[in-house]
Amino acid sequence: MRNFTFSTIIIAVSFFAFSFHSFPVKTKSKEASINTKYVTAITIDAASINAFFKKYPKLKKYQKDVEDLYKTKQYKSIWYDDKSITEFGALLYQKVNVLKDQGINSEMPYKEVIDQAFNESDNIEPPQLDTELLLTSMYIFYASNVYSGVDPATLKKIGWYLPAKSISYSKILDSLLVDANRLNEDDNLMFSQYYKLKDALKKFRKIETDNLWQKITIDSLNYKDLRPDDTAVAIKQIRNRLFVEGDLKRDSQSDIYDEELMAGVLNYKKRYNLKINYAITRDHINQMNEPIGKRIKTIMLNMERCRWIPTNLSKASEYVMVNIPSFRMFYVKDGKYALVSDIFVGNRLSETVIFSGMMDRIVFSPYWYVPNSIIQNELKLQIARDKNYLADHNMEWNGGKVRQKPGPKNSLGLVKFMFPNPNDIYMHDTPAKSLFEFENRTFSHGCINVKEAKNLALAILKDDPDWPVDKIDKAMSGEKETTCMLKHKIPVYIGYFTAWVQDNGEINFFPDVYSRDESLDKLLYSDSVTMK
Numbered sequence: 001m002r003n004f005t006f007s008t009i010i011i012a013v014s015f016f017a018f019s020f021h022s023f024p025v026k027t028k029s030k031e032a033s034i035n036t037k038y039v040t041a042i043t044i045d046a047a048s049i050n051a052f053f054k055k056y057p058k059l060k061k062y063q064k065d066v067e068d069l070y071k072t073k074q075y076k077s078i079w080y081d082d083k084s085i086t087e088f089g090a091l092l093y094q095k096v097n098v099l100k101d102q103g104i105n106s107e108m109p110y111k112e113v114i115d116q117a118f119n120e121s122d123n124i125e126p127p128q129l130d131t132e133l134l135l136t137s138m139y140i141f142y143a144s145n146v147y148s149g150v151d152p153a154t155l156k157k158i159g160w161y162l163p164a165k166s167i168s169y170s171k172i173l174d175s176l177l178v179d180a181n182r183l184n185e186d187d188n189l190m191f192s193q194y195y196k197l198k199d200a201l202k203k204f205r206k207i208e209t210d211n212l213w214q215k216i217t218i219d220s221l222n223y224k225d226l227r228p229d230d231t232a233v234a235i236k237q238i239r240n241r242l243f244v245e246g247d248l249k250r251d252s253q254s255d256i257y258d259e260e261l262m263a264g265v266l267n268y269k270k271r272y273n274l275k276i277n278y279a280i281t282r283d284h285i286n287q288m289n290e291p292i293g294k295r296i297k298t299i300m301l302n303m304e305r306c307r308w309i310p311t312n313l314s315k316a317s318e319y320v321m322v323n324i325p326s327f328r329m330f331y332v333k334d335g336k337y338a339l340v341s342d343i344f345v346g347n348r349l350s351e352t353v354i355f356s357g358m359m360d361r362i363v364f365s366p367y368w369y370v371p372n373s374i375i376q377n378e379l380k381l382q383i384a385r386d387k388n389y390l391a392d393h394n395m396e397w398n399g400g401k402v403r404q405k406p407g408p409k410n411s412l413g414l415v416k417f418m419f420p421n422p423n424d425i426y427m428h429d430t431p432a433k434s435l436f437e438f439e440n441r442t443f444s445h446g447c448i449n450v451k452e453a454k455n456l457a458l459a460i461l462k463d464d465p466d467w468p469v470d471k472i473d474k475a476m477s478g479e480k481e482t483t484c485m486l487k488h489k490i491p492v493y494i495g496y497f498t499a500w501v502q503d504n505g506e507i508n509f510f511p512d513v514y515s516r517d518e519s520l521d522k523l524l525y526s527d528s529v530t531m532k
Contacts, residue, residue, distance in 0.1 A: 042077040042080060042128060042129060042132050044070050044075050044077075044129075044132075044133075045075075046067070048129060049063065049066065049067060049070075049133065052129070052130065052133045055130070056109070056110055056113075056130075056134070056137075058109035058110065059109055059110065059134075059137045062137045062140045062141065065140045065169055066133065066136050066137060066140065068169070068170065069136060069139075069140075069169060069170055069173065070136075072170045077132055078132070078135070078136055078139075078173070079131070079132055079135040079136070080128070080132065085117070085118075085131070085135075087180060088176060088177060088180040089135050090118070091180050091183055092135065092138060092139060092142060092180075092183065093114065093118055093135075093138070095142065095183050096108055096111070096138055096141070096142055099142075099145070099146075101198065101201070101202065102145070102146050102198065102303070103197070103198070103201055103299065103300035103303035103304065104145050104146065104300075105525060106141075106145055108138055108141050108142075109141075110134065113126050113130070113134060114126075114131070114134050114135070114138060117131040117134070139169075139173065140169060143167070143169055143172055143173075146190075146307070147167050147172065147189055147190065147307065148165070148167050148307060149304050149307030149308050150304075150308070150523070150524075152164040154523070155308060158516075158519060158520065158523065159353065159354060159516075160305075160308065160354050160496075161353060161354055161355035161356070162308065162309065162354060162355060162356050162493060162494075162495060163310055163356055164308060164310075165307070165308060165309060165310045165311070167189075172189060175188070175189075187311060188311055189311065190306065190307070190311060191306045191307075191309040191310075191311055191313065191314065192311075192314055193306050193309075193314075193497075193500065193501065194303055194306035194307070196501035196505075197299050197302055197303045197306065197499060197501055197507075198303065199501070199505070200299055200499070200501050200507045201296065201299045201300065201303065204292060204295050204296050204299060205296060207244055207292060208292045208293070208296065212244045213241075213244065213291075213292040214237065214240065214241070215237075215289055216234055216237040216238055216241065216285055216288050216289055217233065217234060217237065218234050218282070218285055220282075223282050223285075225279045225280060225281050225282075226238075226257055226279070226280040227257065227278060227279055227280075228257050228258075228259075228262055228278050229256070229257060229258075230256075230257045231255055231256050231257070232255060232257075233255060234285070235254075235255050235256065235257050235261065236253060236254065236255040238261070238265075238280065238285075238288065239251055239252065239253070239254065239261055239264070240253070241288055242261070242264040242265070242267075242268055243264075245268070245271075246506065247264040247265075247267040247268045247271070248260065248261070248263075248264040257280075262278055265278060265280060266278070267506075270508075271506055271507065271508045271509065272287070272508070272509050272510075273325075273326055273327070273439065273508065273509075273510050273511070274439060275437075275439050295509065297517075297521065298498055298499045298509060298517060299499050299507075301498070301499075301517050301520050301521060301524070302497050302498060302499040302500070304520065304524060305495075305496070305497060305520075309495075313493065316332075316491060317333070317334060317335075318332065318333045318334075318488075318490055318491075319332050319490060319491040319492070319493065320332070320359065320417075320427075320490060320491070320492045320493070321492075321493045321495065322343065322345075322352075322427075322448055322492070322493070322494045322495065323495055323496070323497050323500065323510070324345050324352055324354070324494065324495070324496050324513065324514070325496060325497065325498045325510035325511055325512065325513055326497070326500065326508065326510045327342055327343050327344060327345065327441045327510075328340060328341070328342060328343060329341045329342075329343045329427070329448065329450055329456075331456055331459055331460070333459075338459045339452060339455055339456055339459045341450050341451050341452035341453075341455070341456060342436050342441075342451040342452075343427075343441070343448050343449055343450050343451065344430075344435055344436065344438075344441035344442065344443045344444060344448075344449045345441065345442055345443075345444060345446075345448055345449075345513075346442060346444050346445060346446040346447070347442045347443060347444065347445075348442065348514070350444070350445045350446040351446065351514050352425065352444070352446050352447070352448060352494060353423045353425055353446070353494065354494055354495060354496050355421060355423065355425075355494055356491060356492060356493045356494065357419030357420065357421045357491075357492050358419055358420075358489040358490065358491060358492070359417055359418065359419040359486065359489060359490040359491075359492050360418060360419065360420065360485065360486055360489050361418045361483055361484060361485050361486055362415060362416070362417055362418070362457055362460065362461070362483075362484045362486065363415065363416045363417075363418060363481060363482070363483050363484075364414065364415050364457075364472070364475035364476050364481070364482045364483075364484065365406035365407075365410075365414055365415075365475060365476060365477065365478045365479060365480060365481050365482060366406060366410065366412050366414075366415070366416045366428070366481050367403045367404065367405060367406060367410075367481055368403060368404040368410055368411045368412045369398075369401060369402075369403045370395070370401070370402040370403065370404065371424070371445065372401075373445075374445065375401075375402055379402060390402065393409075394407050394409060394410070406478050406479065406480060406481055407478040408431060408478050409431050410431070410478070411430070411431070412428040412429060412430070413428055413429020413430045413431055413449075413453055414429050414453070414454070414476040414478055415428065415429045415453050415454060415457050415476055416428035416429065417450075417453075417456070417457075417492075419490075419492045423446070424446075425446050425447055425448070425494075426447055426448070427447070427448040427449075427450050427453075427456075427492075428447060428448070428449060428450065428453065429449075429450060429453035429454065430449040430450075430451075430453075432449070433451070435449075436451045439511075440511060440513065442513055448494070454472075454476065457472060457476075458472060460486070460490065461484065464487065467484060496514070496516055497510070498510045498511070498512050498516075498517055
């Protein structure tokens with residue numbers, strides 16, 4: 001179960017007064033039916049709030065936020081109008097009842113008490129003051145789980161250095177009071193990818209409920225790769241799986257590897273970031289036979305990551321996004337993909353850091369200043385074995401350090417993209433183009449190697465009259481280092497998403513190359529971990 005601590009919020013305790021006036025009203029049942037009851041007009045004081053949280057100690061961590069909300073609301077009831085519990089209160093209650101639709105397994109403390117307030121068939125009903133404060137605590141519980149996620153300190157502990165989203169419970173409440181339907185979807189509250197993953201979660205849970213995720217049977221000892229025109233029982237089962245996941249529009253139930261199945265296999269491999277060909281290997285079958293619960297958990301974990309992302313990220317006019325597990329870089333301009341490129345990233349000993357920066361310059365035909373760690377751990381051994389090693393690799397000593405001179409064999413290739421950061425990570429070209437043929441591309445010492453590096457430079461400088469194509473070509477000749485200072489800095493976001501839904505609704509799954517899903521899973525669903 002997820003537990004949240006609001007230790008970063010410091011709020012002055014306010015003093016209020018409580019008074020009661022009875023009048024007949026209607027309250028809504030759990031099934032949204034209406035029953036006539038009596039309710040009191042509620043005004044709130046500090047003593048009554050303190051008494052409430054002593055009565056319900058499991059909600060104590062929400063007390064300061066509850067006090068702050070009533071202060072901003074001038075200590076008036078939030079959840080009762082002049083007739084009943086408001087429609088917004090009823091909708092919030094319904095949303096908490098289906099919190100799993102948001103990819104969350106948490107349960108609201110004292111939920112059974114709140115149930116009594118909404119269930120007309122229940123003869124026991126909590127005092128209306130308790131209901132008021134329970135609903136306010138429920139709102140904080142819901143908002144912190146759905147809109148915020150883990151706190152900034154925890155994000156740093158797990159190595160997530162992208163800008164943390166800052167939320168105001170009071171401002172969110174104000175917007176929801178104006179339009180309660182924003183509880184269902186609001187791009188001002190959540191990163192847009194979140195809602196796409198939410199739809200995917202619903203789809204995969206239905207597949208699970210309908211028992212459509214059937215195991216594919218093969219002879220594990222004598223298995224041979226399946227190819228077009230082959231016939232096998234497994235082909236019929238694979239066809240059904242691709243239909244269930246949406247890679248095929250129909251299931252012909254044929255056991256022949258025909259053209260229709262070929263198209264479905266290619267789409268499947270594209271979605272799972274696999275090498276595009278028609279062969280179905282044992283590894284592919286093993287992947288298909290992973291429990292659907294693993295897919296569901298992956299979607300939930302990535303919904304959590306979306307909670308950490310500022311909502312304005314995808315609304316920026318220009319930015320670069322790198323997704324480590326997909327080995328892809330996206331240059332977005334005016335809301336469209338101006339360029340998409342394959343990349344390779346840091347190996348497990350030199351993992352690419354998750355952070356953001358501002359690209360301020362492009363360096364053509366760059367020198368590569370070899371990091372000291374590489375000098376100590378690799379170069380010194382090479383130099384000891386071969387005194388001509390530096391010269392043979394176009395390297396030289398410079399001020400007590402080693403650098404590789406510009407040229408087509410320079411480890412940075414012919415262009416690099418700089419966004420100053422303490423990790424000394426940047427994007428650059430590479431002469432090792434063959435590495436892009438691998439599915440799992442974790443080869444670098446931490447920097448991001450871009451396959452379409454030249455095209456990225458051309459796209460970024462497309463509207464800069466000072467840098468026409470012929471000037472860029474000359475600067476990339478490898479003769480001398482040339483720096484282009486950008487007129488406008490470009491945000492660069494390096495993220496980690498193992499599930500991502502495309503604009504056409506198709507979901508992609510990517511390998512958990514740094515085992516971050518496993519770590520996040522333990523963090524989110526361990527009762528011993530304190531969270532926001």
